[in-house]
Amino acid sequence: MSATTATETEEAAVRDVINATLAQEMERDDSVYIQGIDVAGRGGTSNILKGLDDRFGRDRVRNTPISEEAMVGSGLGAAATGMRPVVEVMYCGFLAEAGDELLNQVAKMRYMFGGKLDLPLVIRTKNVMGANAAAQHSQSLHHWMAAIPGLKVVCISTPADTKGLLTAAVRSDDPVLLFEHGGVYNKSGPVPTGDHVCEIGEAAVEREGGDVTVVATQQQLWNAFEAADTLAEEGVSVEVVSPRTISPLDTETIVESARKTGRCVVVDESPLSYGTQSHIAAEISEQAFFSLDFPVQRVGVKNVPTPFSPSLEDEVVPDTDDILETVRTLV
């Protein structure tokens, strides 16, 4: 099954799409509920959930104590017994508080138990980079979760994806970690108005091009669009690929593009060592080896935590210029 084709679209921002999609799924299925810190009242840490408490009641939009282990672990237990919890973990760095639940329980339960058990659990969290929030709040950790077999890891980047992927996540019978991004919440774009489901595990070629493939996620996808525009003016045709799902990764789509262009840049906000870029680059290098003109280039964070000061954070977090510069070394 591929992404549902939906013709009608309307313009919306990612933050509103998340809200509307959760509302849609809560309307559709009584067993869907939300829990997390300040999800009622405040509407979650980025106010994304605003109004859902009034609409669906405090029983289905539940404020928890500050207890990530209990939030995630109880979500798992509820998912195993007939509910479809959507847990909000405010910042991705707080996932580590529920480290055991994620690594040893959520990811392994179905497999360890012989594959028989549906676990319709969604964990929403957000990557944050570029907001001067310092090392504990400014993190990108989708790669860290993707390194755990048993967790499906999705990164949302565009408004349309947001609807398609979040809908798929809530309807999935597997645990899905949905990484939102602080720098993407206010991005607007067309969103299909009808039922719109993106298959988890399918990448999207967001722009076609022939000279260079840029694989990019979240905020960096938007930077890649910008870079592609600039490069188009320079006569360089960039194909922009959004992995959308980080695990399981759609290597086929990515590798196909790499075979076509022979030149690839992977841009992501994880560290250059053991980050998303390394894995994607390894897959491309292996599978498109004989089609590559140049080594795959990785753009990311040079293996430091995120510093607070704007002058330092700007240095550390990739931007459009970094993408431009890197692409130019290949053409």
Place this chain on the structure above:
Amino acid sequence: MSATTATETEEAAVRDVINATLAQEMERDDSVYIQGIDVAGRGGTSNILKGLDDRFGRDRVRNTPISEEAMVGSGLGAAATGMRPVVEVMYCGFLAEAGDELLNQVAKMRYMFGGKLDLPLVIRTKNVMGANAAAQHSQSLHHWMAAIPGLKVVCISTPADTKGLLTAAVRSDDPVLLFEHGGVYNKSGPVPTGDHVCEIGEAAVEREGGDVTVVATQQQLWNAFEAADTLAEEGVSVEVVSPRTISPLDTETIVESARKTGRCVVVDESPLSYGTQSHIAAEISEQAFFSLDFPVQRVGVKNVPTPFSPSLEDEVVPDTDDILETVRTLV
């Protein structure tokens, strides 16, 4: 500074080298102490620490409650205030219980505080694969820790390394995660008798060869030796490289070998997606691109938790045959 040259050696097993090295460092420096579950009495989960309690007293070999957050977090606090704790986390899967301490505190404290603070903290844990211990106890997680900038991650494989790397770890002013391995504890080999320190961040070319480079860790390093012997008989000369430190990775040594042979296999027990192999392969593919005859091959776990049943675990965990088979596709 390179590894100290020590001429005299004696034969010893990894488990005994750990014990002796910790004893040596505790003798040398009063601020070194051990804490963990059952470290006194039992001598830790694999009896590695046997006798250290009698020798150094219960004050320096401290049994903790079953509280990984407190074990690791208090280790950090003690390291910041004049002690040199060596914390044992019984199985690497239990690291996740101290997820916040590792990701947000231990790894980031020095950096966030402006670089001024020494944190001489060692966390010893073990990878276990092939012992029918099932998914929660049978894990390899050095890649997961290596994905966190700020943690030095060391994998021990040979008895000589064990002495050199553990000594370096205890004397280091940075947090070091030392991954031991259940399948390596009883491996014997020559160990320098004098003071022996291996620089953290230096790989070792364990065997020289000209046809193929095999980069391998821990149990898989021993398998690689076996494979190299077999292949030598077939006329294939294998260079075996042990990264020793996984983070920061000594890409120079690895890439140099890749440039020489043009053919590489990376063998490790992390998952093929987002594991150690991917990062090492990405580095080789990028830096040795124009010297490679074939794509870098990755041998690892095909993205499932470790199953319990011997028939399944044997399938999942790489062995010498897997290495042989993979090398043979390249020559």
Place this chain on the structure above:
Amino acid sequence: MNSASEYDLDLSDEDRIELLRTMRRIREFESTVQNKFADAEIPGFLHLYIGQEAIAAGVCHALDERDHLTSTHRGHGHCIARGLATDRMAAELYGKETGYCRGKGGSMHIADVEAGMLGANGIVAGGIPIACGAAVSAQMRDSDEVAVSFFGDGALSEGAFHESFNLAGTWNLPLVGIIENNQYGEMTGLDEQHPPAALDDLTIYGEPYGAARDRVDGMDVEAVYGAAKQAVERGRTGGGPSLVECVAYRFEGHHEGDSQFYRDEGEYDEWKQKDPLLTYPEKLIDEGVITEEEYAEMEAGIETEIEEAIEFARESDLPDPSEAYEGLYSEGGGHA
């Protein structure tokens, strides 16, 4: 510490015989797999429940089919008391495809979610948040289901216990925690693992959460049943969480292979007097609930059951290696 007399028990003779049978079946299963492990027929780890049978039997007798439970690394007793089949359990221990987890889980991960058994767990305190979630689910579905979590004394030191009970207290969840105080966490005694304030009564850990606290003789199956029944009833009727400490003893090593260097002189013998599989049959025979002959017959039947379970396990096939890549997700395997 409460004995059975403190509770208003409603046990018929059949119930009491059933309690005895459950305990006897657990003991027989455990002793048998202990031998098979020694013979290297069973791979991996084995944490035996011998000595603690009264806890699983007593608690599970207080549950309904619709209730949920989570267990520990020492989980065989809970599975048997919950009604899981010993043949599929044995097959799981042998790593066979007919096992409850198709060989993927082994001793530490037996589960049968349809039977409300949400799994043994290799992580200390790992089952508690899961049970807490089952309690949330029960509450949200307006059911009167209860979630019971078994865990050891050692689990009280894990944050997961505290966060779960704090949530249960805040949300008034039908969560029952059963502390199996077997005097040790691995090879370390309680006094090295808990503050003095808690040693005399581990249920003090439930105090901040407003959990109903009860402390019973964990070697007395009827006392355990009485305490569990109260706690379950409380959960079922909206009374919120409970924490029950069952004071007992583990007669075998922490896991098979443990030298048991840590036991105090005479300690074992003292506790052995209270072995529920000595005292309870005696009691039921004394009270005329069962005759010696009937008990011998029961034992023989159980021996046969367990022998057959082992036979079933032995004769079952190991899973095909390709099965390693199945069962990770709803759509199947793990390649990506």
Place this chain on the structure above:
Amino acid sequence: MNSASEYDLDLSDEDRIELLRTMRRIREFESTVQNKFADAEIPGFLHLYIGQEAIAAGVCHALDERDHLTSTHRGHGHCIARGLATDRMAAELYGKETGYCRGKGGSMHIADVEAGMLGANGIVAGGIPIACGAAVSAQMRDSDEVAVSFFGDGALSEGAFHESFNLAGTWNLPLVGIIENNQYGEMTGLDEQHPPAALDDLTIYGEPYGAARDRVDGMDVEAVYGAAKQAVERGRTGGGPSLVECVAYRFEGHHEGDSQFYRDEGEYDEWKQKDPLLTYPEKLIDEGVITEEEYAEMEAGIETEIEEAIEFARESDLPDPSEAYEGLYSEGGGHA
């Protein structure tokens, strides 16, 4: 809830003036950076301590130079009370190279380990295990140092609190926990975050650990001092851990930008009556410890100090971008 009269206070006039000065300096710093944040001079997050000044001032007055402390996301008050320099603090908030963390940490991570200040912490309860470790270190080095951890009411729901205090109780560590009950965790009231059993006295969370429990008026700096002094003394003399709840109120938003939709009618005004920066100067003036003029002079001096601190911050340089790759390890940067 204890007031100052319950304690045997040993405060000289100088001490009391010092307490006032500390609180006033915190308030001035906070109000000033609040404005600078509104002017977009300060990047990132800002969690203000306004209303809670008596806690930091009272507790830190009970400490010696050799003691250690950990703080929270709301940490400026602890830093100032501990004696950190407001200019280097301001510079850190501005992300300047002259800041305590050379601009790497910002508001949530100010630290000065040499001054025993083991850092603010962006993770709720993140500082507690670290303080626990400082207490282990103090004990092992046979020093009489004490480790104090400040944390909010919300932190009591985190496993890290429980594991740390359980360890402290078991090992009899010189750990003092200061609960700053400011009535909210973010935008959610206490009653949604804690079981009813705990609401009236949050120190009940310390009961299982054998922590000495004390609950004081957190708007009364002398009461706080009295409670802290007892707790610190206890730790110093081998009496083990303590848990002190300081009941207070946060007058500003959870962080700057918070609409404060959640406050109950009249609640703010009621608490405002107890504002330590209204009541304490009044009291000291009433009691003749300080004159109005002296206080006005003190205030003026503090205003100048903080103005200069801001000037220092403004005039300092942003760190050179290359500094981003320094300071990760003892040997320097992060490349690998």
